[in-house]
Amino acid sequence: MSEVLLEAKQLHTYYGSSHILHGVDFHINKGEALGLMGRNGMGKTTLIRSMMGLVKPRHGEVKVRGDAMTGAPTHRIARQGIAYVPEGRGIFPNLSVKENLLMAARPGVDGQRNWTFERVLETFPRLGERLTNGGGQLSGGEQQMLTIGRALMTNPDLMILDEATEGLAPLIAREIWRIVREIGKSGIATVIVDKNHAAVTSITHRSVILVKGQVVFDGDSEVLRNNQALIQQHLGV
């Protein structure tokens, strides 16, 4: 029986008067790799922010490891082993690369310390060369590596990556995909939000598609990959 790490039930979220999420059901299991897709403005980031406690949903429930935590303080939700790498990366430019990593360090929920400063640098050797640089002096790809590395320093059981390859050169994006796959193999569950549906469906077990704040597909990534009509309808440009 797989354990549900994070779950949303009939979530309705508003920004001001605009109704963004229309009763979304969502869950991710321990160790699972999940793709969250949909065109711009369909509510992917809002769903994540609602589950992280960064926006308060108006109706519905968020459960973390089975406990109701709807609208709980974000740091408490994160402390349940959930690492969030937001779109736009969220680097602290006024901290050095080393400080960006060290400030986040903590053991995981079960006390695991699999991800140390040294292991993060082994995974991202480029960061090791730039430890004393300010976070703002890094290239886009390096910044993305830094936010992923920083999220790993919290020894999470679930990592949520919002548009991790956005705006990166193809070669660098490929490197990021390789790392994301490696993270998944290490047993960390991943929620991957990305426009590259071919890449997402090839590295995830399950895919969820949002259209106008509603789930229109929730199923096997392989099934979705082989259903070009569905992809065209909901994700095509």
Added chain:
Amino acid sequence: MDFYSFLIQSLNALQYGLLLFLVASGLTLVFGIMGIINLAHGSFYMIGAYLAFALTSLTGNFFVAILLGIPLALAFGAALEALLFAHLYKRDHLEQVLLTYGLILIFEEVRSLLLGDDVHGIPVPEIFAASIPLNDTLSYPVYRLVISAVCIVLAVGLYWLIQRTRLGMMIRAGSHDRDMVQSLGIDINRIYRTVFALGVALAALAGMLAAPISSVFPGMGSQVLIISFVIVVIGGIGSVWGALIAALIIGFADTFGKVLLPDFAGLIVYLVMAVVLLWRPEGILKKG
């Protein structure tokens, strides 16, 4: 001005500047990190001085008064943050100014009720009461040197805390992106409370240290508040090191202004501010 007079004035300027830094550092941190304009910050200096006076009268020992006063100031700061300031972060500056101006009135009234409106003095503690003779007629009080030394130790400690500790990293990160800090599992509200309490304690300690040399009087907080805002603006909002440089500039400008241009003494500080802002509109050091 002969050499010894110059030396004395320089030491006075240094001591005054460093003391102002203790007050201004908390003001600039709270302003830069939490975005709060705290008009009541000068009151913490006043409260510190009156605490030193009251506790010295009670215990008969200035050092015991300081040792008791620091934890009291920290607790007071933490309580004030939890009860009032925590509700101000998402509000605009007008509401912040209204609340903190109201606090000045409340603090002054409570001070008046508890300790009256008289001017008080605290004797310089005996072991620092001596003066170091410089020449036949001039000497320099040891206690002022002690104040400077304590302030330098605290400035170094503050540097270490902000630049070298994880708490300092979190404080700096929190000034940049509050949501991201929380997403990393860090309780930003606790960080804010710590910073606020620290700022209150530093200002109160400045008041305690100053009490034996400047006397303890109603309204002493507002004098310090205005000059501290000048320092925060000159130094660059949110920059602790900018505040240190600015506090020393103001210390020297004010002290030597009073000696060399006594007719314009009250103006010098603001002239310095105008010149610095013409040269660097965002202050000497930008936030960082």
